[in-house]
Amino acid sequence: MSDEAPKRFAGYAAADLVDSGMVVGLGTGSTVRYAMERLAERMRQGLTCVGVPTSHQTAMRARALGIPLASLNDAPRLGIAIDGADQVDPALRLIKGRGAALTREKCVAAAADRLVIVVDEGKLAERLAVQVPIEVLPFACATVTARLARMGGSGRVREGTAKDGPVVTDNGGLVIDWSFGPIDDPERLESEIERIPGVVTAGIFSGFGKKTTVIVGDDAGYRVLTR
Numbered sequence: 001m002s003d004e005a006p007k008r009f010a011g012y013a014a015a016d017l018v019d020s021g022m023v024v025g026l027g028t029g030s031t032v033r034y035a036m037e038r039l040a041e042r043m044r045q046g047l048t049c050v051g052v053p054t055s056h057q058t059a060m061r062a063r064a065l066g067i068p069l070a071s072l073n074d075a076p077r078l079g080i081a082i083d084g085a086d087q088v089d090p091a092l093r094l095i096k097g098r099g100a101a102l103t104r105e106k107c108v109a110a111a112a113d114r115l116v117i118v119v120d121e122g123k124l125a126e127r128l129a130v131q132v133p134i135e136v137l138p139f140a141c142a143t144v145t146a147r148l149a150r151m152g153g154s155g156r157v158r159e160g161t162a163k164d165g166p167v168v169t170d171n172g173g174l175v176i177d178w179s180f181g182p183i184d185d186p187e188r189l190e191s192e193i194e195r196i197p198g199v200v201t202a203g204i205f206s207g208f209g210k211k212t213t214v215i216v217g218d219d220a221g222y223r224v225l226t227r
């Protein structure tokens with residue numbers, strides 16, 4: 001069985017939750033890619049929908065697949081948003097932002113009636129503990145870093161791999177990846193980080209649990225988690 005099978009099972013199951021006429025938030029990453037593939041297949045069979053992409057990567061993929069797009073300003077209320085995650089806890093709180101698309105992903109998640117998160121088993125954890133991506137204004141990078149250091153943990157500005165220097169987000173921001181260790185109170189930490197002047201978005205998504213469905217793919221199929 002390929003490593004991609006869990007992502008494909010989860011992504012396809014998420015796309016099957018889309019009804020005709022819906023505005024669909026399209027997250028970013030390698031698992032959402034399968035949801036878009038299946039959405040395009042369903043559109044060839046007659047489904048109609050419009051996608052709101054959360055990144056240049058997703059917009060480019062959607063165009064290649066023939067999925068019509070709108071901006072969040074054109075379509076500010078979404079029936080469903082489909083996205084990946086870096087980690088998910090039992091209360092369906094998330095860490096997101098490995099792909100540096102966290103700000104638009106949080107805007108789209110907030111605007112959606114329903115948030116469907118597609119992951120494999122390896123993303124599930126009893127406590128959120130992976131590093132937290134934080135999008136910041138380049139202007140305030142040093143002051144935000146100093147404030148984070150006073151909160152504890154450690155981290156650094158994300159560097160590009162096919163580019164010299166820092167990763168610049170689709171919004172012109174930088175990303176600081178910060179390790180806090182296991183997080184006792186994700187709601188509190190999310191709001192503490194987002195209160196630091198210069199922070200655009202913290203990659204902790206603690207406020208969407210009630211409207212979240214998590215689809216967990218494995219080698220043989222998928223299972224569904226809700227609160």
Ligand code: 5RP
Pocket residue numbers: 027028029030031032083084085086095096097098099100101102105
């Ligand atoms: C991008 C994200 C992604 O949704 C998250 O990193 C999961 O990606 P993948 O499905 O490739 O593991 O938050 O900013």
